[in-house]
Amino acid sequence: MIKKFGKFKDVMKEIKKNGAALYEDPSGTEDLVISSPYQINYIHSYAEDSKFFIELTKGKLFGSKCRKCGYKYGTPRSHCMECGSETDWMELPLKGKVHSWTTCYFGSEEFLKETPFNLVLVEFDGVNTPFLSRLVGAKTEDIYIGMDVKAEFKKTPRYLVSDVYFVPVK
Amino acid sequence: MTKFAKAHPDMDFRLMVKKAYDYAMADVPAIKTRDIDSSRISYFSDHFTRQLKAASMVQDYLGLNPKDSRRIEWGGATGGQCIQAGWETVASGRSDVCLVAGFETMSRVETWKGNEFIALASDTNFDYPVGGFYTGYYALMVQRHIYKFLRKTRFAGIKDEKMAQEMATREAMRIMAMVSVKNHMNATANPYSQYPNKLTVDDVLKSEMISYPINRQSICTMSDGAAVLLLASEDVAFKYTDKPVLIKGVGCGTDTMRLADRPHGEVPRFPWEKKSDYENLDYPGVHSFRAGRAAALEAYKHAGIKDPKKELSFVELHDAYASSEIQTYEDIGLCKYGEGYDFVESGQPFLKEIDYKLDLKNKGIIPVNPSGGLIACGHPVGATGIMQGVFAFWELQNSIKKHFGNSTLQIKDAKRGLIHSHAGTGSSVTVSILEAVKHD
Known part of the structure; x- marks a missing residue:
């Protein structure tokens, strides 16, 4: 079950742990927030x-x-x-x-x-x-x-x- | 303009721009989307968006296809440069109406990762690997500024070199804190700002040290936000509104990417400065921004300004740091090089009507960052320079009350405003002069 939070700080913590969370924003709407990692190795010549x-x-x-x-x-x-x-x-x-x-x-x-x-x-x-x-x-x-x-x-x-x-x- | 905020998880960049766009369009009901000929759309970092061609997605979302459009990027000065790109599009006759729109979504990474992305806007072979951190770079620059202009003046009599430098730095920190107090206090009347706050010099001095001598309350933060301007040719503008604002002059300047490479030569002088003002001043070194001076020289010439302090009603400048606000006073000729600290203490850049709980003799001569500047409004990079433009536009339209719900920041009979956008340790700067056309 995806967890829902009213504080964005808690959303950030949750997505680090479980990859996704729901944020109930001040207007009462649910925003789905996910973790999206990115890594790259450049071939760099000086x-x-x-x-x-x-x-x-x-x-x-x-x-x-x-x-x-x-x-x-x-x-x-x-x-x-x-x-x-x-x-x-x-x-x-x-x-x-x-x-x-x-x-x-x-x-x-x-x-x-x-x-x-x-x-x-x-x-x-x-x-x-x-x-x-x-x-x-x-x-x-x-x-x-x-x-x-x-x-x-x-x-x-x-x-x-x-x-x-x-x-x-x- | 959207409110600048630490995060807007309820809006992606397209929706943020759309909200700012709808607000602007509602303010000029006579103009319709079909009347817009082109757009210039700015955001600073592909790393923050992780979406290439994000400007095309804004164009798409606003329903502006298949019209002329392009993305503008110029580091911290992205927004200022976008306004000038829009100005060129109209001034050249290519468009009658051009939409200038900018945004940034910096909340998509954590603060220190965000600082890393920003530091990639320094030389990645020679500067970044040493400890890439913009606050560190600006601290290096202001330390030299303090050495040149405080240690050698107010503390010239102190024989012990180390002690004299320490005293000068403490003095500079106190004066930088006054700038922070000013900008945070101004923002308390600006509902679009991220960090309005009533602070004292002590509050600022007690805030965490980030890079000596720059502390947390003297630095802008990362933000999400969007801002737009509608630019039109003179003939067309009066078709849509009886209160347009004129872009009277534009200027742009550049300098070396590595701050170590800045030359040590002569000051490019304003007509009112004498050669003898700057004898033995190695310029710009790392203590001053030659790009800011070059941009101001061009803009003043273009706008026919001979005495900026008299002819300008206010200045919105790029105070990513309280230190760079002081350095910029000198670059754009509000005072001479070396007089920036005195200029703050005199009260000249403070608003006359606001009580800052400071002893200021000469308030309101030329208000600087009446909006609260980057320090208090926030700095969603691609939107920031355009936010300055929107604020200046409302000041010169005499419409601050309409948009802010209060008139505290409305400068009476504001005739001319300067907006200044700055990037990359001073490698890129724009200055634009806006002028009121009609008053109520």
Whole structure:
């Protein structure tokens, strides 16, 4: 027998358990609510950005430098946004400074179990743009703009940008 | 417009739009479905609908086949962009009457899954895997804004860098809370809003921390809802109503998808700003929205606006976060870059007639988000920008009382309103200027 509820919260609980529930809405009408799962595995190529992820597995961080105008990016970018020319790969220093930061106490479902975590934009000497990463090993009250940080790399790569993260320089 | 709500399990997206559509049509009895030449239909995310071509199903349900139609999607600015798409359809002469309709059904997944869907509107190679979370991105941006514009001004005298930054952040949190108080309070007179509330600065500051320094009461929520507008050419509009509203100017701006890639250059200035106003300001970096500035520059030029604070009667802007409301004041020239916090404290964006229980010296100079904004109205993405358009339309028609059942939010002699729709950490922004044509 399908169960009926007057509160939508109870409907949500019931469909997680038994796949379907009836909701008696404020107008007195019955709405049938069902659970509808969805999963997919994409075949994802990093294409022109591949070198960045390969180098992460070797403990190296790469950005891009424009061949024509010399603009230096803290992220991979195969063509320059300033002048449209091709860029060259440029190895980034492993030490930088916090350009901006936050501590996330909530997150998307995928990262909820990792909260709280710190996000930082890291700026590198002589590079025009920063790099988005995690800051590990520091609490909210320890972090400030201008703080010295250095890159560390995951021992077992997952071939994701999160294979690199930053820690405070002690 | 439907009421924005956490969930509408009794209506699917087609019925929500139909209800909003029927309401609008009943408001202009002279116009019939056969008079509509085309539609522009917006919703943000295929992930929420899990139904591709949902816009075609709306077209179908409204009985608009076989007329010209298309779907519009532009992240958080989907609704604002849909209005401009409708405007282009009429302005080009292709249609005499174009229906602009938008919706979102975000209740179809749980909140944190919904946040994941939204975060897929960030670079999925470089931003999302780090901890994809929009509140986190906006927190990164406002932290830099606080550093640039509060730490270096009000706390310039503090030698200890860390302490100065902490003090500046606390100050900013207090001022952001004032924005949240304003928007929630305004919404108490708006029956279409999701979270009307009488809050104090303390209530806001005590709400859960989501991404430091942004807390729960300073963030919009996920919603279900729909909104529509009917756009018509000038000749045709007067055939159907003696109280149309003119779309006087439109503007649109863009920026890099990854916020890390934002350049550090010069400010594109309004005619009333001087080069010396912004010496040594690396712009936009992550502290300001260049797309918002570009959209406002275009819209003001198109509408012939030379002094927005004087020439606009109100602004409805995309306050997904109280922080981005403050950043946006500066982008659209309600104050200069760096003056956003002072602007709030002065009281200028607050409504004159409402008692916020705050000490505000200069209330009502240019009311911002009189509707309650996204923070209090809710944010069913594809409908949000159109909701701003509907609200502005009613303000400029002087018909708030008719639609809300009270006139608290009716701005007297409202002549011109600005609506602002924003997406993707500031990667896409629209600004449209609406103008009253006739008054009672």
